[in-house]
Amino acid sequence: MMGEEKKISVAVIKRLPRYFRYLGELLENDVTRISSRELSERMGVTASQIRQDLNNFGGFGQQGYGYNVEYLYTEIGKILGLGNTYKVIIIGVGNLGQALANYANFEKRGFLITGLFDVNPRLVGMSIRGIEIQDIDYLEQFVKENEIDIAVLTLPKVKASKIGQDLVKWGIKGLWNFSPIDLKVPKDVIVENVHLSDSLMTLSYKLNEQKVLQKQDNKKEK
C-alpha cells in the first residue's frame, strides 16, 4: 500500500552525507562506476551496509556492474533535498555566526542567508556579504514577512531557549542549533543540533581512555 513505507532510521540518514561526499570525490577523480565492495573499502564500512542503506531509497545499481557514480551522486543529492533552496537567517552574529554567514559553500548548496540578527548594538548596521545585521527587535516582523525555512541559533545559552520558542511560534520549521541546550519543539519542527562542547568532551573522553589503555599495555609488556 502507498504511504506505508518503513521509517528510515536516523543512523541511515546520518550516513547519507558521507556517501554523498565520497561520491563527489570519485566524480572529481573521473571515476564513472563503483561497486559496493570497492566503496566499502574506501569508506571503511561493509558493502552490505552500503547496499542496505541505498535500497531504503531505491535500486540505484545494476547487477554485475555496480553503481554509476554520477547517477548515484545525483540521486543521493535529491534524497538529501539539495535540489531545493532554503531561506536561512542567522540569529546571533558573534564569531560563530559570522563564520557561518561567511561560509560560501552553504550558498552553493542552496542555503541562502537572507537575514542576520543580533542584540549587540555594535554589530547592528554592519554588513556581511552584503547583508545588514538587524536588531533582534525586527526579527518577528522579518520572519513573518519572509518565508524563512531555517533559523541558525548561534547565541548565548540564556537567550537561545526563548528565541527558539518564539521562532517556532512565528512559523519556523527548521532550526540549526549551536547553543548548548535542547530545544523543546512540536514534532513538525526539525531541530538539528551542533553541540561543540559535547563534541569536545567526547574527544576528551577518548583521549583519556587511550591513555588508560596505553598504561595497561605498558604493564603487560613488563
Add this chain to the structure above:
Amino acid sequence: MMGEEKKISVAVIKRLPRYFRYLGELLENDVTRISSRELSERMGVTASQIRQDLNNFGGFGQQGYGYNVEYLYTEIGKILGLGNTYKVIIIGVGNLGQALANYANFEKRGFLITGLFDVNPRLVGMSIRGIEIQDIDYLEQFVKENEIDIAVLTLPKVKASKIGQDLVKWGIKGLWNFSPIDLKVPKDVIVENVHLSDSLMTLSYKLNEQKVLQKQDNKKEK
C-alpha cells in the same frame, strides 16, 4: 579479572556530555538529588537507559534515594576527563578558527589554546586573546617543542588531509577536525569530527521528509 572491562560503546559515550549538561543545570537550580525516573522525564529518555549508562562506570546512586546531583556531576566530569588540561593549537584561523579561539568556555573546561597557525600572511602576526598567529611553517617546530594534546583543524579541505598526516607524524594524538574529510590515522590517534555540511544536509533531509509527510496527511484529510 582486571583489564577485562567490556568496551563502552560510542552511543553511551556520546550521551555522557548530555547527562553532564543536565546535571549542571540541576546543580545551578540547587537540586540536590534526582532519581533516574525524574531525570529521564526531563531528558526524554528511559530511566532504564540512564541507569544502564551510568552503571558502565560504577554505581553512583543509592537505592531508595536516587542520585546525588553534585556527586554524579563531578563523577561524569571525571569520566569525561574534564579534570585534565589540554594544550590545544588551532590550524586555520579563518572565521571558524577565530570563533573557536575566542570561545572562552573551552578554556574554563581545561582546553588551553596555546598556538594559532595560518598560511595567510594577512593573519600572521595578529593576535587573538593574547596569542599571536604564526605562519604554518613554524608548525612542525612548535608541535615538537611543546607537548600539544589537541590540534583543531579549521582549514580548507585541500590542505586538511596533508596537515593532518603531518601532525600525526609529529606526535599529535588528538584531532578535532572541522574539515569535510575523513582523516586516516593510526588507531592510537583520536579524531573527533564536526562535519557542519553533513549536519546541514541532515537538516535538509528531515525538512524534506517533513514536507512529504504533510502532503500525505493533507491527502488523508480529504
Add this chain to the structure above:
DNA sequence: TAGATTGTTAATCGATTAACAATC
C-alpha cells in the same frame, strides 16, 4: 554464456527496554 555484483532475505549481533531482587 560466464562472471560479477546487485537487491533482498535470513542470521547475527548489539543496544535498548523491561522486570525485579537487592538494599537504602
Add this chain to the structure above:
DNA sequence: TAGATTGTTAATCGATTAACAATC
C-alpha cells in the same frame, strides 16, 4: 518497618552483517 529506587539480569527490539538467488 514500608516505600522508593537502584543495580543488574533477562527479554525485546532494531541495526548490521552474511548469504545467495536474481540478473545484468
